[in-house]
Amino acid sequence: MFVLKNAWSSIVRRKWRTLLTMFIAIIVTFGTLFGFSVLHADESATDGYNPQLVSAVIRPDAKTKATYNGADSSYTKNYLAFDAYDNYASALQAAGLTYSYALTITVPVRQSGDVKAIAGTDDQSADKTGGEMLYRSFSSLEAAHENELGRYKIVKGKQLDYSSQSKTGVLISQAFAKKNGLDVGDKFTVAFPNDAKKTIEQTVRGIYEYTEPAAAGQGSDAKLAKDNRDNVIYTAYYTFAMDGLYAADGKGWLIPDLNISFLLDSMSTYRKFEKVIKKAKLPANHELTSPTLIEHEKQIAPLRSLASSMKPMLAALWIVGAVLLLLSWGSSLLVGRRREIGNQIVIGVSRGRIAWQFMLETLLLNLVGFAVGMVVGAFAVKPLATKLADGNAVSVPGNLIWTVIWSGLGTIVVLMVIAMIRVLLFRVRTLFAARSSNEVEVVDDGGTDDTATSDNAANDSDTADADDTAESAQEQA
Structure with missing residues (x-):
């Protein structure tokens, strides 16, 4: 009871400490849990x-696109033909990899009749560009989802x-429809690129609008009308084929831009696919x-950015926390x-009881904050x-909570051991040496020597310590 009472008295008196x-303790614990949770979320992401389907495409590289x-x-010489894809399909089959695919075919088409495309900033003749619009077909909904x-x-x-094998109509953009006064069910004509x-x-058949911003040069800033994505006409593959726009022996802009997306069932299959x-x-x-x-990398970019700052943040948090603890708790314990x-030792309090008092103070202060x-x-x-990661989910896993709990408790035990060692290693003679060093010789006017104690009040400035000692003496009595 004596130990607990003294520990509590010391805690109450030293309010600021x-x-x-x-x-x-609160800030370090919260920051540690926050940082570890973000790092765990980034690692998991x-x-x-492991999505249900991983797509893989073979496209011109950035240098070629430039x-x-x-x-x-x-x-159009950079477009891959069906023959090239057949070779890749054969290699995949030889490696025993299974996959499905989604097909996209695109050619430019000319405006015809009263229907006009949304103009570009630097349009040229359709004889050079192949037309003012793009005509793009998809074999499936998966292909539409891969739309670049x-x-x-x-x-x-x-x-x-996508299932019908007859002509089923096309999709036009809301901007294109508004410019030409077109509505669902209306008819219009386009012309071949050559x-x-x-x-x-x-x-x-329908009117669409994009759900994400246009890339540079593909919106209202497009130089050519056909490069403005609002001038793209979308249709199903069979409609495209029945229109006669796919020509295996086409020339110029009639050569189709053929893109096949290979759809794989897992990330591990994708890695094997890469090698083949x-x-x-x-x-x-x-x-x-x-x-x-x-798309996944783009989505988790805010989380990755947040996670990249967590390791230095955690290091700084632990270092600053340790320094502040040393200044507030350590300096008081080791010096003050x-x-x-x-x-307390002089009046007969055992070192063990004093050590328990200091350990309890350390435990109570840090455990409550923790x-x-x-x-x-x-x-x-x-x-x-989650908010800082721009909507990417960040949770606090149960195993992480236990890791922080055991780490926190371990840290508190270490601090308690330090407090105990400080008491056990204390040398009483240093206390009297400190008092003796404060004694100075004072000479009065009569020439007689007198010995006085210099600034005894300063030595007893820590009122809390004196009170603690008084209480200890009273308890011992």
């Missing part, structure tokens, strides 16, 4: 990512019908990429309370970190 120590000129049809121009949603009418007199009649395709040799100006992984320890930090962290880390 008590509040500062608890505050440090990276290494644990040479694109919509008014120069020689760029961005995902879109239907705001009026119906989605494309022959303005050869036209195709289309029926508006690279072994089969990609064209020198092409690269293998995964729109699925690119030397008189208290010595006086517990508050854990409770606040358990409720606040998830919403706060």
Whole structure:
């Protein structure tokens, strides 16, 4: 009872030290839980990512794309033909990999009749560009999801019908529809890229708008009308085939831009797929990429950015926390309370009881702060970190909570041991040496010597220590 009473009395008297120590414990505990949770979420989002389908595409590399000129049809030499994809399919089958695929085919088309495309900032003749619009077909909904121009949603009418083997109509953008006064069910015509007199009649099946911003040069800043994604006409593959726009022996802009997305069932299959395709040799100006992984990387970028700052933040938090604890608790224990320890030993209090008092003070101060930090962290880390990670989910796993708990308790035990060692190693003679050093010789006017104690009040400035010693003496009596 004596030990607990003295410990509590010391904690209550030293209010600022008590509040500062608890505050440090709360901040360090909360910060540790926050940082570890973010790092765990980042690791899970990276290494644990395993979507139902992973897409893989073979496209011209960035250097080749930079040479694109919509008014120069020689760029079509960079398009892969079905023969090239057949070779890759054979290599995959030989390796025993199973996959499905989604097909996208694109050619430019000319405006015809009263329907006009949204103008570009530097349009050129359709004889050079192949047309003012793009005509793009998808074999499936998966292919539409892989659309490199961005995902879109239907705001009026119906989605494309990928199962029908007849002509089922097309989708046009809301901006294109508004410019030309078109609505669902209306008909309009477009012309072949190599022959303005050869036209195709289309029926508006639906009207779409994009759900994400346009890339540079693909929106209202497009130089050519056909590069503005609002001038793209989307349709199902069978409608495209029945329109006669796919020509295996086409020339110029009539050569189709053929893109096949390989759909794989897991990340591990994708890694094997990479090795097979690279072994089969990609064209020198092409690269293998995964729109699925690119989209995932884009989505978790805020979380990754937050996680990258966590390791230095945690290191700084622990270092600053340790320094502040040393200043508030350590300095008081190692220096400021030397008189208290010595006086209690002199009046007969055992070192063991004094050590228990100091250990209890350390335990109570840090344990309360640690517990508050854990409770606040358990409720606040998830919403706060998720918001800072721009919506990427950050949770506090149970195993992580236990890791922080055991680490925190271990740290408190270490501090208690330090407090105990400080008492056990205290030398009483240092207390009397300190008193003797404060004695100075004073000479009065009569020439007689007198010995006085210099500034005894200063030596007893720690009123809390004196009170603690008095209480100890009273308890012992």
